[in-house]
Amino acid sequence: MKKEEVSEYLKEMATLLELSGENPFKVKAYYDAGRIVLSLDDFDGLVKEKKLNKIKGIGPSISEFIYTIYEKGSHPTLEELKKKFNLEFLELLKIPNLGPKKLLTLQKELNITSIQDLKYAIYENRLVNLSGFGKKTQDKLKEAIKFYESVKGKLLLNEAMALEEKILKKYEGIYPVGQLRRRAQTIDCLEFLLKEIPLENFAGNLKEKDFVLEGEVAKFNFEGYSVKIYKGGENFYKKLFELTGSKEHIEKIEELGKIDDNLSSEEEIYERKGLDFIPPEMREGIGEIEIAKRHLISKVVDFKDILGAFHNHTIESDGASKIEDYIKVAREIGFKFIGIADHSRTAKYAGGLEKEELLNQIKEIENLSKENNFLIFSGIESDILLNGNLDYEDDVLSLLDYVVGSIHSSFNLSKEEQMARILKAISNKHLKIFGHPQGRILLGRKGYEVDIEKVLEKLAEGKKWIELNSNPLRLDLDFSFIPLAQSLNVPVCINPDAHISNDLKDVFYGVWMARKGILFKENCVNAWDIEKIKEELNYYEKRR
Ligand SMILES: [Zn+2]
Ligand SMILES: [Zn+2]
Structure with a gap:
C-alpha cells in the first residue's frame, strides 16, 4: 500500500474520532500522523522493519494502526467507528469545506444527518444565524452541494x-x-x-x-x-457508430447522407462518404470531419510519436522517485528524453527547491545525463507569485533549459486580477510553458478565472508553449481549446506532471486528449525532432 493511501486512512480515522467526540489530542495525533507519513522517504522500509515509532509524532498505537492498515487494508477500530454512523451522515463529509467540527454543530443544533437535511436547512436559511456559519458560509455550502451532486x-x-x-x-x-x-x-x-x-x-x-x-x-x-x-x-456496426460519437458528430455525418443498415465494418460508414476513418476518440464534432475530408487524420499526433515530456517531480520536492527511476521508465516506454521540473522555493508545502538545491540539481542532471547516455532537460515548475513574478532571480532562471510557470495559490482572484497576474508571468522572458492553464481538478474543483484565448495570444507573441497536463485528475488544457491553440500557432506540450516515475505513463491520457482536440504532430512539442526542441530551448547556447 502506498503512503498516500495510508495517509488517507489516518485522516479518516482522525475524522471519525473527532465526530465521536474523542479527546482532541488523540484526534490531532492521527491528523498529524497523516501528514508525517507523506513526508517519509523510506516509508515502506520503516513499516517492514516495524520502526515507525522511532519517528517523531508517531506513537506506539498509531504505529500499530499503520502496520495493520498496511497489511490488511483495514483496522478493527476503524471499522467499529464507521458502524457508529450511518452512511448518509458520513456522506456529508464528502462536501467540500464541511469538516467534522461544522458537521457536529449542524447535527447538534439543526439535527442534520444527511445531505437532504442540509439542503432543506439551507433552503430555509437556517445557517445564517448559526454560530460559526453565516450567510457567506451558507452560500458556499449551497454551491459545494450542487457541485458534489453534479459529479457524484x-x-x-x-x-x-x-x-x-x-x-x-x-x-x-x-x-x-x-x-x-x-x-x-x-x-x-x-x-x-x-x-x-x-x-x-x-x-x-x-x-x-x-x-x-x-x-x-x-x-x-x-x-x-x-x-x-x-x-x-442486427445492424451492429450502425449501432456501434450511433452509440459512440457525440450528438454533434453523428448529426454532421448524417448530414452527408443516410447511414446504411448493412455494413461489414464501421470504417465503411466513413469510406462511403469519402472521409478518412475517424477514430472513436475524435468523434466530438469540433472539426474532425473537415480534417477527415481533407485526408489529414494521419497527421494527428499518435501514441508512438511521443518522444518525451517536460514536467516531472523528484524526491527533491514532493515527488517519490529519483531521476534515475525516471530514466528507467522513460526507456521502457520509448522516450528519447525527459525533463525535470520540481517545485520552486515559494512552494514550501511541496518542498520547493532553494536556490542552492536547484543549482545542485542542474549539475546532477548534467552528470546523470552523461552517465546514462540519456537526454535530460533541466527545468523548474515556478510558482507564479501573486504579483505575476516568477520565483528566483534572472541569473538563476537563465541557467535552466525552460521554466514551467504555474498557479498554485490565490485561486479566488477576480478575472481581471488573475489575468493581469498570468499575462505578466507569460511576458517574463524565462517562462517557456504555461502549466495546467485552467487550474481545475476534474470532479474536484472548477479552477480559477482565466481567459484562455488571451493567454494563447500572449503565448503566441513570445513563441511559448501551452501545457496539456495529462494527470487524469487535470487533463488541463481542456481539449476543446486545442483548435484555438493551433489556429494561433501555440505549440501544445503534453506533460504527465509525474510525482512518481511510473506516472510518466500518464502522458498517454494526454495523448487521448490531444487526439480528441485534433492536435497535429507538428504542433505537439513532444513529437518534435530532438534538434528542433533543443533549438527552441536555446540548449546549445546555454551550454557554451
Ligand atoms: Zn503544478
Ligand atoms: Zn507539477
Whole structure:
C-alpha cells in the first residue's frame, strides 16, 4: 500500500474520532500522523522493519494502526467507528469545506444527518444565524452541494479505463461505446454493445445484484458504478457508430447522407462518404470531419510519436522517485528524453527547491545525463507569485533549459486580477510553458478565472508553449481549446506532471486528449525532432 493511501486512512480515522467526540489530542495525533507519513522517504522500509515509532509524532498505537492498515487494508477500530454512523451522515463529509467540527454543530443544533437535511436547512436559511456559519458560509455550502451532486457517480478516465479492462475480461462479446469508447475526460456511465449474443441470454447469465432489463438495455452496477449493455445483433456496426460519437458528430455525418443498415465494418460508414476513418476518440464534432475530408487524420499526433515530456517531480520536492527511476521508465516506454521540473522555493508545502538545491540539481542532471547516455532537460515548475513574478532571480532562471510557470495559490482572484497576474508571468522572458492553464481538478474543483484565448495570444507573441497536463485528475488544457491553440500557432506540450516515475505513463491520457482536440504532430512539442526542441530551448547556447 502506498503512503498516500495510508495517509488517507489516518485522516479518516482522525475524522471519525473527532465526530465521536474523542479527546482532541488523540484526534490531532492521527491528523498529524497523516501528514508525517507523506513526508517519509523510506516509508515502506520503516513499516517492514516495524520502526515507525522511532519517528517523531508517531506513537506506539498509531504505529500499530499503520502496520495493520498496511497489511490488511483495514483496522478493527476503524471499522467499529464507521458502524457508529450511518452512511448518509458520513456522506456529508464528502462536501467540500464541511469538516467534522461544522458537521457536529449542524447535527447538534439543526439535527442534520444527511445531505437532504442540509439542503432543506439551507433552503430555509437556517445557517445564517448559526454560530460559526453565516450567510457567506451558507452560500458556499449551497454551491459545494450542487457541485458534489453534479459529479457524484462519475469516473475519471483512468478509473473508467481500469474498470473497462476488468469488465471486458469478465464478460465476452461486448464492445465499449459512449463516453468510454470516446475516452471522455470524465465518464458518467460505462456503456457496452453486445455483438452477437441475444440480450436476454446475456442478461440471464449475469449474476450481478440489482440487475435490470429495460427494453433494449441491461443495467447493473459494477464495483459501485453503473454499467449499461445495449442489445446488438442486427445492424451492429450502425449501432456501434450511433452509440459512440457525440450528438454533434453523428448529426454532421448524417448530414452527408443516410447511414446504411448493412455494413461489414464501421470504417465503411466513413469510406462511403469519402472521409478518412475517424477514430472513436475524435468523434466530438469540433472539426474532425473537415480534417477527415481533407485526408489529414494521419497527421494527428499518435501514441508512438511521443518522444518525451517536460514536467516531472523528484524526491527533491514532493515527488517519490529519483531521476534515475525516471530514466528507467522513460526507456521502457520509448522516450528519447525527459525533463525535470520540481517545485520552486515559494512552494514550501511541496518542498520547493532553494536556490542552492536547484543549482545542485542542474549539475546532477548534467552528470546523470552523461552517465546514462540519456537526454535530460533541466527545468523548474515556478510558482507564479501573486504579483505575476516568477520565483528566483534572472541569473538563476537563465541557467535552466525552460521554466514551467504555474498557479498554485490565490485561486479566488477576480478575472481581471488573475489575468493581469498570468499575462505578466507569460511576458517574463524565462517562462517557456504555461502549466495546467485552467487550474481545475476534474470532479474536484472548477479552477480559477482565466481567459484562455488571451493567454494563447500572449503565448503566441513570445513563441511559448501551452501545457496539456495529462494527470487524469487535470487533463488541463481542456481539449476543446486545442483548435484555438493551433489556429494561433501555440505549440501544445503534453506533460504527465509525474510525482512518481511510473506516472510518466500518464502522458498517454494526454495523448487521448490531444487526439480528441485534433492536435497535429507538428504542433505537439513532444513529437518534435530532438534538434528542433533543443533549438527552441536555446540548449546549445546555454551550454557554451
Ligand atoms: Zn503544478
Ligand atoms: Zn507539477
